[in-house]
Amino acid sequence: MDFNLSEDHQMLADSLRRYLTDNYDIETRNAQVYAEPWHSPETWAGLAEIGIVGAFISEEQGGFGGSAEDVSVIFEEIGRGLCAEPLLGALMGVRLLAGLGRDDLVEAMVAGTARTALAVYEPNVACDLSHLEAKARQDGDDWRLSGRKSAIYGAPGADHLLVAARTEVGIGLFLVNSPELISATMVDGGGVSDLVMDELKAECLSSDCRSELEDALDMGRIALCAEAVGAMAHLIDLTQDYLGQRQQFGRPIASFQALQHRLVDMLVELEQCRSITIAAVAGFGAKDQARNVSMAKNLIGRMGRKISEEAVQMHGGIGMTWEYPGAHYAKRLVMIDHQLGDHNDHVLRLIELGDASQGEAA
Numbered sequence: 001m002d003f004n005l006s007e008d009h010q011m012l013a014d015s016l017r018r019y020l021t022d023n024y025d026i027e028t029r030n031a032q033v034y035a036e037p038w039h040s041p042e043t044w045a046g047l048a049e050i051g052i053v054g055a056f057i058s059e060e061q062g063g064f065g066g067s068a069e070d071v072s073v074i075f076e077e078i079g080r081g082l083c084a085e086p087l088l089g090a091l092m093g094v095r096l097l098a099g100l101g102r103d104d105l106v107e108a109m110v111a112g113t114a115r116t117a118l119a120v121y122e123p124n125v126a127c128d129l130s131h132l133e134a135k136a137r138q139d140g141d142d143w144r145l146s147g148r149k150s151a152i153y154g155a156p157g158a159d160h161l162l163v164a165a166r167t168e169v170g171i172g173l174f175l176v177n178s179p180e181l182i183s184a185t186m187v188d189g190g191g192v193s194d195l196v197m198d199e200l201k202a203e204c205l206s207s208d209c210r211s212e213l214e215d216a217l218d219m220g221r222i223a224l225c226a227e228a229v230g231a232m233a234h235l236i237d238l239t240q241d242y243l244g245q246r247q248q249f250g251r252p253i254a255s256f257q258a259l260q261h262r263l264v265d266m267l268v269e270l271e272q273c274r275s276i277t278i279a280a281v282a283g284f285g286a287k288d289q290a291r292n293v294s295m296a297k298n299l300i301g302r303m304g305r306k307i308s309e310e311a312v313q314m315h316g317g318i319g320m321t322w323e324y325p326g327a328h329y330a331k332r333l334v335m336i337d338h339q340l341g342d343h344n345d346h347v348l349r350l351i352e353l354g355d356a357s358q359g360e361a362a
Helices: 007-023 026-033 041-049 068-080 087-099 103-111 210-245 257-282 289-320 325-338 343-361
Strands: 116-119 135-139 142-153 160-166 171-177 182-185 191-206
Touching: 007 041, 007 068, 026 325, 068 087, 068 210, 068 257, 087 103, 087 116, 087 142, 087 160, 087 210, 116 142, 135 191, 142 160, 142 171, 160 191, 171 210, 210 257, 210 289, 210 325, 257 289, 289 325, 289 343
Parallel strands: 116 160
Antiparallel strands: 135 142, 135 160, 142 191, 160 171, 171 191, 182 191
16 A cells, blocks of 8 residues: 555645645634634635635535545644634535535535534434434424434534434434524634524435435544544654753753653554554445444544643643643644544444444354
């Protein structure tokens, strides 16, 4: 397998890194993501202008990318730049809308004039869609939704919400325009919402699209894994740079063997995370997609927390300060574990996949 980026992917990565370096330093980022609307419309428009949302779907669907490699390249740079723009919800939303033929909404999203978020999970549902309790019922030509959705990433200020709910034939997907949300700031910045539905009027996009939903969620998990790899790489660079500058007993603390060993362990863990993310990217669309994705999400969740804790410890007191970028990278890595199922949820998913596989073999 060739682990090097293609020329096109390298250009995509370079363009996004250059844009974030020029327009999104840590002070700008922190001023935008901890207060409403929890992101910058100007930054969002800039990302759309350089084609980031369009790269989430194929040319046939109105974009110019769409592969797992495209998504991975983009989100690794998003992680490296600690960008909190609501791209995760846009990624899953635009892929679902494109698959369901809603070209009007897809065109607006690619142009950056509309935003969509995906509402799937509920207070008692962390990963397994078979436990969904939100229900949809047909009322003449309309549909009505009842139940509650939680942890809707990027929903504050979104123009449209895609809501998953149980129908008589399966798990359907419904479009809600400008919904009333209960919104808050995530601990690492960015907005998140809950939605309470009591006979909420909605447009039915599909009465049964569970497999499409699972694919969109798996692509979102791959994006989070790639984002974590980018954030880990930058946090380790910050740590290495600090160890080379901080003086103790008349010499840089980077010269102490104990700290060198800890830094090498972090680099090894980073490469393990990068490798398993590449495996998940390569396996997207194949038979073992769910297994590869859950293995990657589990490892990334555990290693993200470990690398964060190591970096904060080796930075000493400044590792916890608001002004130092490393503290915000550490928070982001811990939060990534909790998005779209944490490391424990994905162990359970792997067990269930194993049980299902044994059942098929029998």
